């Protein structure tokens with residue numbers, strides 16, 4: 001078989017093969033003859049990784065040389081996805097692997113099976129962080145991401161009798177070839193203890209904290225390469241380690257083995273799991289510890305880096321911009337104040353001015369219950385000095401408020417960082433706004449509603465602080481890697497791969513939407529992707545689905561506001577219709593759900609059971625299953641998303657208007673040619689504006705109507721009035737999906753008819769009618785394919801490259817630094 005001879009940025013094939021064999025020998029200590037699968041994978045991984053190390057070294061050198069302003073992204077979550085394929089693509093070595101693997105008698109797919117995705121996040125916010133880092137590197141922005149190296153990431157989801165069971169995600173069990181430990185940069189972090197006045201400080205604002213407990217933070221980093229550029233940034237992850245004194249040798253000697261390691265276990269628990277259950281006091285304390293651990297380690301590292309090239313503090317905000325990804329890292333504001341005032345002895349006002357100019361805050365929610373608060377009692381115990389600093393910040397802030405609104409005590413109460421009733425708590429979002437230069441929402445509607453509702457008083461006080469930066473997604477992972485067939489077709493049509501770094505060029509596909517030959521090829525790509533998905537569905541669930549059916553996809557965390565139950569009511573309606581009229585000519589559909597429910601979120605775990613129960617009933621009904629299949633794919637994650645998204649025809653974005661901050665799955669699906677059925681919520685609105693109303697299935701209440709209706713809402717009235725809705729709800733209540741057991745799903749029915757918090761019943765009729773319009777459109781193949789093409793062609797705006805450019809222009813004011821090419 002002829003081998004490509006050319007020299008590319010990835011080097012030559014011969015050199016790559018040489019390095020592979022040498023790495024197998026010297027890194028794994030084995031030979032071709034005796035290597036195992038994991039040996040092969042690790043060897044390939046480090047061989048690819050090695051090609052990024054030179055770039056990283058040159059990036060670090062260029063950054064050192066330029067001493068630029070850096071973006072430091074602080075996030076409790078990162079959902080990076082698998083690394084192997086991405087790094088093969090980014091290093092230009094993808095082309096070598098197949099011929100070499102063939103030679104050695106293995107397949108890339110076999111090796112890739114060992115590539116584990118680091119599940120260091122829950123959902124949208126964590127994946128956004130990963131997309132932004134990818135775009136920052138691609139745009140040559142000097143940036144570092146900081147996070148926690150959770151020993152166990154997001155749980156693995158399985159189903160037992162249809163119910164979600166959670167298994168630990170031991171993602172580093174076989175080692176992680178993608179990270180570099182950096183033990184020299186470890187930090188020490190304190191907890192608990194007491195504070196005392198500093199000796200020579202008449203203002204009383206400087207104090208001395210003596211922690212009662214210390215923990216080490218050990219960093220390791222993963223490389224974040226840019227696409228089409230030599231820039232390689234890093235994400236630095238902290239793992240908690242007991243300080244060396246924690247091992248109690250004398251107790252061990254006395255046979256008290258458990259007690260001897262107690263302190264070690266306690267310390268290392270800090271980075272043990274992503275989002276420890278917070279239903280107990282200990283759980284909440286552990287979460288706060290995690291948050292402080294992350295920011296304390298990261299700030300010390302940021303200061304260490306600053307001091308490599310700078311002296312004094314005046315230039316700090318000119319060289320350091322810190323982006324807070326939601327409220328989870330907001331304690332960084334108080335920690336920087338503590339470092340500057342107590343440790344570096346700056347006076348309060350200067351420290352506060354530096355701090356405020358350094359931080360910016362991104363809010364990702366509108367739900368009041370998602371706004372974090374911490375009890376003063378807990379803070380006083382765990383971080384006594386930080387609590388004092390919060391009081392001082394609040395004191396000076398409220399003075400400012402009083403000067404602006406003299407005598408308006410209600411205003412003060414609403415703006416205060418401290419909530420007084422029913423118990424004293426610290427409002428982290430308020431602290432974030434007060435301590436930041438810029439605050440942003442993640443879609444236009446979200447930003448507007450933030451300013452009008454959740455953060456209204458702040459938006460009135462400081463209107464210039466508020467910005468919108470609509471989210472985006474990286475086209476490298478979610479189009480090029482996830483959907484190579486579509487990527488090839490696009491590249492062929494547009495003439496080159498420029499669209500991958502300039503996504504708005506996709507608009508040149510719009511012309512092709514009227515070219516029948518192109519439509520035919522577009523359909524063929526979608527079909528092949530659906531065949532791939534079909535195999536995956538069959539492997540993981542045993543359900544056989546028809547690749548020619550309409551592939552109707554709802555993939556996201558299970559949450560009431562996202563309204564998986566509304567989708568389910570539609571599914572049950574189709575089921576009822578088919579049972580009633582077995583001969584009806586219904587458009588064949590596969591309804592695919594994917595998503596996890598938080599382990600303590602009982603209502604959603606019950607809904608998962610119901611989805612699985614409906615799936616079982618539908619898929620085993622001889623009549624219904626000819627037209628309809630329902631699947632809940634277990635363990636939805638980034639890797640699964642990369643298989644599902646390219647195969648989707650219809651994208652379900654049906655949250656109650658005014659509840660979904662942005663959504664990013666909506667963007668990924670549209671870019672892959674799925675047509676959206678959705679409400680006027682989050683970024684759906686901006687997607688519809690761009691793809692055109694005629695290429696988007698809109699239904700339901702808008703945000704204002706939802707607020708108005710909520711005031712006097714009676715779900716039962718909708719139930720009584722609409723026979724199809726009644727039949728759907730009754731089917732659940734009657735036990736059809738529970739082998740006659742009427743009690744199992746009764747709580748779902750009660751929630752719908754009782755309060756129906758997210759107005760699913762009110763939107764039901766509009767939704768079902770809209771779905772009927774979807775089915776009609778689907779029957780006209782060319783019409784549908786045209787819509788599909790136009791969705792991809794017109795959503796180039798939703799590249800995270802554009803998002804990062806907006807952050808750069810509006811908030812960060814950082815410039816790119818060019819790195820010496822390979």
Ligand code: 26Y
Pocket residue numbers: 122123124125126128364365370372442471660661662663664682
């Ligand atoms: C405090 C803790 C319980 C907590 C943990 C995780 C609170 C919030 C979160 C995660 C929030 C999240 O993922 N939000 C999503 O962020 C996306 C990126 O901006 C948005 O697209 C999406 O609408 C929003 O729900």
